[in-house]
Amino acid sequence: MATCNPETQSAPDIRDRMNIVIVGHVDHGKSTLLGRLYADTGTLPEGKVEKIQAICKQQGKEFEYAFLFDAFLEEQQQGITIDTARTFFQWAGRQYIIIDAPGHKEFLKNMVSGAARAEAALLLIDALEGVRDQSKRHGLLLSMLGVKQVTVVVNKMDLVGYRQDTFDSIEKEYRDFLGQLNVTPQFVIPASAKLGDNIATPSAHMSWFTGPTVLDSLAEFSSETAKTEKPLRFPLQDVYKFDARRILAGRITSGRLKVGDRLICSPSNKTAVVQSIEAFNIEPPPAQAVAGQSIGITLDEQIFVERGEVVSHETSLPLVSTTFRANLFWLGRRPLEMNKQYLVRLGTQEVECQVSSIHRIVDANDLSLADQEQKTSVQRNEVADISIRAKSPLAFDLYTQFETTGRFVLIDNYDVAGGGIITEMVQDREGTLRVEAQKRDFAWVQGDVTLADRAKHYGHRAALVLLVGPNATGKTFLSKKLESLLVAEGRHAYMLDPENLRRGLDADLHKEEALEFVRRYGEVARLLVDTGLVVISTTNSFHLPADQAIEAIRTLVHPTPILTAYMSKDAQEPLIEADLSFTGPEDFTTSAHEILEALKRKGILAEALGNQPAFQFSI
CATH class of the missing domain: 3.40.50.300 (P-loop containing nucleotide triphosphate hydrolases)
Known part of the structure; x- marks a missing residue:
């Protein structure tokens, strides 16, 4: 030798x-x-x-x-x-x-x-x-x-x-x-x-x-492509506001970007062009930035984006879904349980989630396969092949392609209790609608007046208020009252009753085509919120479970904020998760004022308007 x-x-x-x-x-x-x-x-x-x-x-x-x-x-x-x-x-x-x-x-x-x-x-x-x-x-x-x-x-x-x-x-x-x-x-x-x-x-x-x-x-064997040569992944850490300037800050985990690039933010689908790159203590400002650098960027227009968005180029977008399959190593003091609420932290995103399926479990100490029959929990030091369903869409990649955006941790009661890698995107119920919305948003022809301009002018952001719950609970009465109060305050609001669409735009649809009705409704709502309106609506005519209808609508109008109010005939627990709940019909004026306050807490409405709308647009 x-x-x-x-x-x-x-x-x-x-x-x-x-x-x-x-x-x-x-x-x-x-x-x-x-x-x-x-x-x-x-x-x-x-x-x-x-x-x-x-x-x-x-x-x-x-x-x-x-x-x-x-x-x-x-x-x-x-x-x-x-x-x-x-x-x-x-x-x-x-x-x-x-x-x-x-x-x-x-x-x-x-x-x-x-x-x-x-x-x-x-x-x-x-x-x-x-x-x-x-x-x-x-x-x-x-x-x-x-x-x-x-x-x-x-x-x-x-x-x-x-x-x-x-x-x-x-x-x-x-x-x-x-x-x-x-x-x-x-x-x-x-x-x-x-x-x-x-x-x-x-x-x-x-x-x-x-x-x-x-x-x-x-x-x-092929080495992993150098991070600077891979497609762009720029998870947003924060959005800083300085007078009229807004700086999107974070660390580029792969790829590169330069002034003049058109960028896509996922999962919101918002797009804009890089106007400048801000780097600490570097003069003059650089014309480009690469993987490993912590930077800020300004865009040619103000767009509604927030921490957690993943910025990329349109030619290589991350995956977007509420559901993914992963391999998880569990370290928690308590077992991981199906259908229990956890927090998933993926890049800079944090979203509530549940484990929807446990496919396979391996004991990490000796690699032995655990008993797979009807497993509903994962013990400490076990490795599990699971599916996770998040409360809202996440932007991510497969771990084998992008390490940073393909890895996550689960938070249990404020403690990091497990870590995992994403192996597969699971197409969720809204997947087809999400693709439709993505293609539509990328090709959207926009005028010179932006949503930010409208928000400053009107004194509020665009939003959708959905009143949900059983029939005959006064949802339509509350919609009308809320619209009246908003307009009386000088807000730009509109009540969109789904029955109006059923008698016109959807006259060719049959009752069993409920999903298409909701799709068309979502597209109409998307047009209205693009004008800067606060749209108020009910879900009486959708002929779909309320949670399914809401998620479909949320996908089509994303990232427009949605406020949900559940109305019931008696003081029962809401059948779906909602921002507010009312027992009706009773005092619609009081309920409408509660919704107004909720809109203010969400940063959608400014305080009562005078002659000058003094609304500070925030993201």
């Missing part, structure tokens, strides 16, 4: 770096493979191999390459600048960082929390033992972490006489298993880490195998 001393060579040209994880049963040769990789790539200091060989001879035991790894790791742990969970070696112009952790639990925790991210994996199987349950669990682990680049190393081929039929059988069985997890190994390689077969050089004992060596297979 040839080793080289890095200190005596010129500094290698390191083009990029890659994080890899090596997984396998404790007896399948993981440490031996690592020791062999360090030795064969010249990573070890000069004389290290000979030193360990001499120690083995003194102690009367056979030399093992695993001893090299153990000694190398021990030396690195003595340094103060090296993370003990990571070691590295260099090969063919790339530095490979080995992500290792003392146990599955720590590794999974680090992966889902963002402390480490494996871009690729080597998965070991003992040729003598074949595919074991632990091998399958490790495949499941990689699948749950979204690691798609995998080389399977069938190790210890020397113990089975380098037989091709043994290798072929293991390869077929394991490829079939990984296929069920949607994982396709790029390579399956017969090897002997102990003897060096197919590690750095082709094996003379297995001429029947014409594929790459283990090191060559690593060179075939």
Whole structure:
């Protein structure tokens, strides 16, 4: 075996770096493979191999390459600048960082929390033992972490006489298993880490195998694109107001932007052009900014956006939905429970949510599969494949594509109780309408008068007030009273009764076409709120469950604020979540004034108007 001393060579040209994880049963040769990789790539200091060989001879035991790894790791742990969970070696112009952790639990925790991210994996199987349950669990682990680049190393081929039929059988069985997890190994390689077969050089004992060596297979893996070269992701941290200027601030997590770029804010679909880039203590202001920079931007127009929006270019938008599938590592003192209220924190977004489904659970301590029958909770230190449904739409990406916008934490009673990575977008009930609204908003032809101009002129923002609840509870009477009070105060308000649409615009629709009726209603409401109106309406004529109708309307008019008021015949609990609730019909004037106060608390209405509307437009 040839080793080289890095200190005596010129500094290698390191083009990029890659994080890899090596997984396998404790007896399948993981440490031996690592020791062999360090030795064969010249990573070890000069004389290290000979030193360990001499120690083995003194102690009367056979030399093992695993001893090299153990000694190398021990030396690195003595340094103060090296993370003990990571070691590295260099090969063919790339530095490979080995992500290792003392146990599955720590590794999974680090992966889902963002402390480490494996871009690729080597998965070991003992040729003598074949595919074991632990091998399958490790495949499941990689699948749950979204690691798609995998080389399977069938190790210890020397113990089975380098037989091709043994290798072929293991390869077929394991490829079939990984296929069920949607994982396709790029390579399956017969090897002997102990003897060096197919590690750095082709094996003379297995001429029947014409594929790459283990090191060559690593060179075939694709490194994550440099963050500056990826599409733009700019989560908004805050919106600062300075007189007439509004600065959207945050940190660019990937990509780049420049003055003159047209940007899209998700999930609101609001769009504007970058007018300037603000950076702390930099003069003159820069013309562009790239990933890693914390900046502020001003736009060519004032748009309704707030913290949590994800800014991107139109050519590569994030996903938007209320529902996504994820792999979660649970650390909470209390079990994670289905249908319990949690707070999901995703980038700079924070939204109430529930776990709507628990698909699969793995015990992180030993990777054993928990009893999957009718699981409604996840215990501490378990990893779960779950679906999460948020109260309002979220902008996100799959973790395998964008790390920052594909990772989240769950908050339970103010404590961070779990971390996870997003594996799939789940199309929610409003998905089709959301796409429609997105296409419509991108192509919206706008006049010279903006919503901000109208808000300053009218003394209020546009909004939609929805009165919901059973029939014969006085919703229409309250709508009329509220409209009268708003107009009497000098506000621009309009009562939109769905029955008026049914007799005109929707005269061609039948009762069973309820969803189309709601869609058309939402588009009409969108036009009205674009004029700056406060629109008041009921849901009497929708022929859909109230919560479904509200979410469809919310999707079509987003991000216009919606205030909901639930009216019932007696003092019963509202059947849906609402901002206000009334028992009626009783005193409509008092109820209308309560709605006015709620609109002021939401920042929609300014105080009572005089001759000068002194309304300070806020986001």
